[in-house]
Amino acid sequence: MSGPASRPSSNGAPLPAPSPGTFTGAFATDDATELRDAERDVTAAFVGSSFDFSALLAVSNVFRTATAVRNHMEREVLGPHQLSWSAFVVLFVLRVWGAQESGQLAREAGITGGTLTGVLTTLERKGFAERAPHPTDRRRVVVSPTGAGLRAVDEIMPLFNEHEAMVTSALTAADKRQLSRLLRAVLRTLDDETTDSD
Numbered sequence: 001m002s003g004p005a006s007r008p009s010s011n012g013a014p015l016p017a018p019s020p021g022t023f024t025g026a027f028a029t030d031d032a033t034e035l036r037d038a039e040r041d042v043t044a045a046f047v048g049s050s051f052d053f054s055a056l057l058a059v060s061n062v063f064r065t066a067t068a069v070r071n072h073m074e075r076e077v078l079g080p081h082q083l084s085w086s087a088f089v090v091l092f093v094l095r096v097w098g099a100q101e102s103g104q105l106a107r108e109a110g111i112t113g114g115t116l117t118g119v120l121t122t123l124e125r126k127g128f129a130e131r132a133p134h135p136t137d138r139r140r141v142v143v144s145p146t147g148a149g150l151r152a153v154d155e156i157m158p159l160f161n162e163h164e165a166m167v168t169s170a171l172t173a174a175d176k177r178q179l180s181r182l183l184r185a186v187l188r189t190l191d192d193e194t195t196d197s198d
Contacts (some may be wrong), residue, residue, distance in 0.1 A: 062186070069167055077160050080127075083153065086111050087119045088156065091128060094145035095153040101134060102141040139169055 003186075039057050068083045078088050089109045094100065100108065106116040120143060125127035128149030134140035145153075168176055 062183075072167060073160065074190055077156065077163055081156060083156075084119070084122075085154075086128060087122055088153075088160075090116065090119050090123065090143075090146065091149055091153050094129065094143065098140055099144040102131070102143055105143050114154060121147065 011052060039060070042056065042060070043053050067101065073088075074085050083091075086109065089111075090105065093105060093108045098106070102116060102120075103113065106113050111115065111119070120129060124131065126148075127146055129143055129145055131141050131143055134142050171179065
């Protein structure tokens with residue numbers, strides 16, 4: 001496979017394409033024929049740098065995949081219920097773990113407190129959740145699912161899971177378990193970093 005085509009420099013003149021074998025960190029572990037064009041272009045744009053390209057491409061693919069899955073689920077599964085991804089995740093957390101203090105709920109759902117406020121306004125309007133003062137700290141709020149909210153999750157989950165299976169259909173069961181293990185390792189690294197900074 002030939003290297004990437006020449007790229008324009010800052011003054012518009014083409015830069016020579018880097019020669020094969022200069023993509024240290026990326027082509028050292030990946031077959032060049034399997035790299036997406038965008039990945040190859042990113043690597044070529046920073047050729048000669050000391051970047052960890054394997055880390056760059058891994059994080060880039062995590063982000064792109066997460067965004068694509070979220071957009072797909074909102075369009076194909078959640079849209080008919082007029083729920084965003086964040087709203088469904090909040091409902092899912094409440095369905096699995098029950099009433100939550102708002103700060104804890106935001107952390108479990110992976111969203112900010114400000115985003116949670118907007119999500120809860122929507123869920124309350126739909127009759128899916130309700131807020132109440134914390135029993136011992138009036139400055140805090142406890143969020144509880146309603147019966148309608150629990151039923152909504154149970155109604156959505158079968159189709160949601162069908163689409164989870166569809167978007168991972170190119171992977172074997174072993175692949176999926178390995179992917180889960182690898183992603184959990186990344187999450188543990190970030191969790192440890194957050195704990196160390198507290």
